[in-house]
Amino acid sequence: MRSLILVLLPFLAIFLQSTLFRAIPIQGVVPDLLLILVIFYAVFNGSSKGAMYGVACGLWEDLYLGRMIGVNAISKGITAFILGRMQGNVYQDNLMVGLIGVVTGTVINAMLLFIISMVAIPGLGLDRALLADLLFQGIYNIVIAIPLYMWYCRSSRAGVLREGQSG
Amino acid sequence: MGLFRIFRQKGFWILLLTALVLLAVVKLSADDSPGLNSAERWVRNSYAPLQRGTDWIQQGLGQLSTRMLGIQDMSQLLATEQAKNQQLGLEVMQLRESQAEVERLRRLLDYKNAQPNSYELEAARIIARASNNWYKTLTIDKGADFGLVLNMPVITPDGLVGKLVNVSKGTAQVMLLTDREMAVGAILQQTRENRGIVEGVGNGQLRMINIPYYSQVQGGEPVVTSGLSQIYPPGILIGTVRDVQKEANGLVLSAYVAPAVDFDRLEEVLIIKSFPAGPSPADQGV
Numbered sequence: 164m165r166s167l168i169l170v171l172l173p174f175l176a177i178f179l180q181s182t183l184f185r186a187i188p189i190q191g192v193v194p195d196l197l198l199i200l201v202i203f204y205a206v207f208n209g210s211s212k213g214a215m216y217g218v219a220c221g222l223w224e225d226l227y228l229g230r231m232i233g234v235n236a237i238s239k240g241i242t243a244f245i246l247g248r249m250q251g252n253v254y255q256d257n258l259m260v261g262l263i264g265v266v267t268g269t270v271i272n273a274m275l276l277f278i279i280s281m282v283a284i285p286g287l288g289l290d291r292a293l294l295a296d297l298l299f300q301g302i303y304n305i306v307i308a309i310p311l312y313m314w315y316c317r318s319s320r321a322g323v324l325r326e327g328q329s330g
Numbered sequence: 331m332g333l334f335r336i337f338r339q340k341g342f343w344i345l346l347l348t349a350l351v352l353l354a355v356v357k358l359s360a361d362d363s364p365g366l367n368s369a370e371r372w373v374r375n376s377y378a379p380l381q382r383g384t385d386w387i388q389q390g391l392g393q394l395s396t397r398m399l400g401i402q403d404m405s406q407l408l409a410t411e412q413a414k415n416q417q418l419g420l421e422v423m424q425l426r427e428s429q430a431e432v433e434r435l436r437r438l439l440d441y442k443n444a445q446p447n448s449y450e451l452e453a454a455r456i457i458a459r460a461s462n463n464w465y466k467t468l469t470i471d472k473g474a475d476f477g478l479v480l481n482m483p484v485i486t487p488d489g490l491v492g493k494l495v496n497v498s499k500g501t502a503q504v505m506l507l508t509d510r511e512m513a514v515g516a517i518l519q520q521t522r523e524n525r526g527i528v529e530g531v532g533n534g535q536l537r538m539i540n541i542p543y544y545s546q547v548q549g550g551e552p553v554v555t556s557g558l559s560q561i562y563p564p565g566i567l568i569g570t571v572r573d574v575q576k577e578a579n580g581l582v583l584s585a586y587v588a589p590a591v592d593f594d595r596l597e598e599v600l601i602i603k604s605f606p607a608g609p610s611p612a613d614q615g616v
């Protein structure tokens with residue numbers, strides 16, 4: 164059951180990002196639900212598992228977008244690996260852990276996306292539009308992360324996402 | 331010392347290796363590929379029914395809210411004993427949504443009929459938008475089944491929207507003008523400077539570069555496609571010049587361009603399948 168949920172969540176995240184959240188953007192920006200999911204997974208499961216899940220989710224997104232395959236896989240994998248270091252060092256039930264993870268992860272992921280995209284877009288520069296997108300995405304991600312982290316935390320302790328859950 | 335501990339982690343080396351392999355894949359897929367591979371097609375098609383369903387639900391909800399508003403208004407009108415006006419008001423409210431849709435479709439049809447000998451057009455409905463903030467794309471409900479191929483220009487009666495970048499069996503992805511990877515050969519309609527390139531800057535705005543320093547370009551001047559890129563037919567409105575700046579080297583000017591199309595409000599688009607001014611995008615194989 165846990166594995167099935169972990170497979171379905173990225174699918175659902177991309178679907179919601181491309182439809183529902185596109186109807187309610189903040190300054191034209193939508194939250195990155197997939198990134199939030201990857202960050203939460205890494206915080207609860209550590210660097211190695213987090214990185215694997217991040218790469219898998221990112222690759223799925225890349226296949227959906229059909230542009231540069233691997234960009235999101237690398238950025239989400241590395242972001243999860245870095246944030247997975249929090250596991251064992253922080254009290255995961257604290258909401259602030261999730262929110263700090265989301266803010267840090269949003270910045271790291273955006274930086275990595277920018278660096279990797281320079282491979283494909285010659286002359287790409289860090290401009291005001293990019294920074295504004297990052298700011299609004301950070302805000303939107305935090306807003307969405309509050310209820311999501313509470314759910315994720317509860318599910319990981321005693322719900323469908325609990326390790327060893329066979330349902 | 332804690333930093334070096336990371337090098338002893340097996341996961342770090344696996345991730346590094348994976349990242350290097352993926353970087354090579356990024357580099358390969360960044361070059362113009364002929365289309366979607368089978369994995370991409372499979373993933374894209376798995377979302378298409380859900381996205382079509384959501385679009386249908388959104389339309390239904392729009393009509394429902396219109397009806398609800400109508401009922402609310404009717405009760406107010408009953409209080410003022412304007413029975414005939416109530417009925418008319420309600421009908422108007424119920425019809426407004428569908429009327430707006432009919433208007434939009436009629437404009438598309440008029441535009442299509444006005445160019446029977448110049449463009450072969452295909453109308454399509456937008457069913458989804460980009461799932462992330464980096465790309466500026468739309469997903470439409472028609473694909474290879476309707477003869478759509480890569481690089482076909484996408485327009486509305488207001489102007490240029492973008493071009494097709496991915497085509498699967500039942501859907502296609504439109505890269506908007508505002509996407510950072512977009513570049514269109516453009517001409518200033520009044521001053522006739524034709525070496526400009528309009529590129530997306532990502533925040534809903536466009537920038538025209540490569541305008542000669544001696545150009546008399548001013549704010550408000552229309553910018554249209556030059557046709558030099560051969561993907562887009564010449565003369566399609568891109569937008570209007572908003573602000574002109576001199577580049578640091580002093581040899582060329584650049585201008586911010588307000589797009590002619592409101593990308594946030596698009597619901598239907600037209601795809602140019604062929605145009606007589608040059609070879610069709612399908613013939614070019616790019």
